[in-house]
Amino acid sequence: MKDFAASIVIRAPVERIWSLLTEAERYPTWNSTVERISGRIAPGQRIAVYARMTPGRAFPVTVTEFAAHQMMVWSGGLPLGLFTGRRTFTLRQATDGCVAFAMREEFRGPLAWLIARSIPDLQPAFDAFAADLKRQAEAPGQSERRS
Numbered sequence: 001m002k003d004f005a006a007s008i009v010i011r012a013p014v015e016r017i018w019s020l021l022t023e024a025e026r027y028p029t030w031n032s033t034v035e036r037i038s039g040r041i042a043p044g045q046r047i048a049v050y051a052r053m054t055p056g057r058a059f060p061v062t063v064t065e066f067a068a069h070q071m072m073v074w075s076g077g078l079p080l081g082l083f084t085g086r087r088t089f090t091l092r093q094a095t096d097g098c099v100a101f102a103m104r105e106e107f108r109g110p111l112a113w114l115i116a117r118s119i120p121d122l123q124p125a126f127d128a129f130a131a132d133l134k135r136q137a138e139a140p141g142q143s144e145r146r147s
Helices: 014-022 024-030 112-118 123-138
Strands: 002-010 034-038 046-051 058-067 071-077 084-093 099-108
Touching (some): 002 123, 014 024, 014 084, 014 099, 024 034, 058 084, 099 123
Antiparallel strands (some): 002 099, 046 058, 058 071, 071 084, 084 099
């Protein structure tokens, strides 16, 4: 029903980018779209994402797929699949040392047509997320904290 996506090429090691994407406590230090994330970004874990465009409001999601340095999926929504949101992060290593980053969010389910009308245009936030990730990953002096 409603989808948003962003992609960007980053000149940094995939380990550095993955570290930024999976360390919840660091998000506010580099990402202008995220107020904070509570919980641990790891397979099967439930986290709460607080976006700056909706201050103080938590979006609970579960890390439903996790392939280190490659792909991660955050899923949430209403019971029985009446409305689901699925955010997929992918990293693809290129031969020139760059990494192609992509993020996509899809909203589906029988109530998606109704709920989607209340979802604002998230495209500017998706574009900012990708640009922020690139800027932080490419910044001099960045090091991988964990893999």
